[in-house]
Amino acid sequence: MNRNNITLPAEIRLLLVKFTSLPAEIKSLAWMPDLLQLPVWRRNSLRLLGAILLAIIANNAAAQTVGVSVPDATSLGATAPAATSPVAVRKSPAQRPSNTLAKRPPFILVGAGDIAGCAELAGAAATAKLIEQIPGAVFAAGDLVYERGTAEEFRKCYDPTWGKFKDRTRPALGNHEYGSAGAAPYFAYWGDKAGPVGKGYYSYDLGTWHIVVLNTNCAAAGLGGCAAGSPEEHWLKEDLAQHTNSCILAYGHHALFSSGVFRSHAVHPELKALWQDLYAAHADLILAGHEHSYERFAPQDPEGRLDPEKGIREIVVGTGGRSHDLLGFANPNSEVREWETFGVLKLALSPASYTWEFIPEAGKTFRDSGSGNCHNAPPAAAN
Secondary structure (H helix, E strand, O other): OOHHHOOOOHHHHHHHHHHOOOOHHHHHOOOHHHHOOOOHHHHHHHHHHHHHHHHHHHOHHHOEEEEEEOOOHHHHOOOOOOOEEEEEEOOOOOOOOOOHHHHOOOEEEEEEOOOEEOOEOHHHHHHHHHHHOOOOEEEEEOOOEEOOOOHHHHHHHHOOOHHHHHHHEEEEOOHHHHHOHHHHHHHHHHHHHHOOOOOOOEEEEEOOEEEEEOOOOOOOOOOOOOOOOOHHHHHHHHHHHOOOOOEEEEEOOOOOOOOEOOHHHHOOHHHHHHHHHHHHOOOOEEEEOOOOOEEEEOOEOOOOOEOOOOOEEEEEEOOOOOOOOOEOOOOOOEEEEEOOOOEEEEEEEOOOEEEEEEEEOOOOOOOEEEEEEOOOOOHHHHO
8 A cells, every 4th residue: 555645534634733733732732623523523623632742742841852743744634833843852761761760769677786685675675666667678797696695585585575576587696696606596496587597697688789698607617718719709709700780888896907905805807808808899887796886987998998989888786785895095097986875877779879777776876877889889879
């Protein structure tokens, strides 16, 4: 069929003729009485077409103006203005750049380490009240229950406090969990949420963020240490290689950097190989506990050198409620320190950035907050 020889109904030709003089006549609708003599079914069809055209005109303010070709009115048997009229149309979703990732609400990760001391549960109860008001995933950065991580201690001390959030908690092993042989009660309490039995390291995702949970008890029997080539370090390197486009956050119990008074307790150089893998993968954050205090470091490399562009920000948040530890003289790159307040760290993880906020227990005033950019921000989120 020769499409150039198609004969259009008179009312459609009239509509096209009138269309060429938009937008003035569309707004006035002065030409609509010409159509009242048409059959009902044709008037209804034209009403629909008119509604569509009106919708196009109504979107002018938010649209990009492009040229729309209109058939020559004289070829349709009528006199009409020029054949091309600038008509505003809205770009289709396929034409518009996608900012879907950037518009999603951030994922929330909140928690602390060094939580429930059975001798005094007030601190753990105070921080549990904070988490009750904060939706999202919960991290528990080791030493969840004192003194030996027994099944009875989990039942009597952790369950009534942070156990309320067990379903949304992803735990890490602390040294006190190993107060029971092989941390067996810990693995029994958490089941598959704790990673493979005997290992305790695993990973999960929150949106575009890849979360790595480390077992920093490098001397634990059966773990194999944390040095380069160890089972955990080998696993970590492979895990990170599968998430090269993800923002990366890691947490465990012990810290590589700390201003704690007793260096042997505060600083753990045996973790350097794990840090090196995380640094090479452009990780953004590492969270820890062990020191019963709060300390935030500027982004730095595994040697402790300031690195604003590619460095990892470490935050020690051993403030879950067990007790308070004094801090000594500030280590290089230590930006904020506080040791008299229980509280939790709330992270908002967006596709290209993150924010942190330390929220204190009721009655205390210390706070810390800030933001940073994700080193591996997805291209769609950066637009």
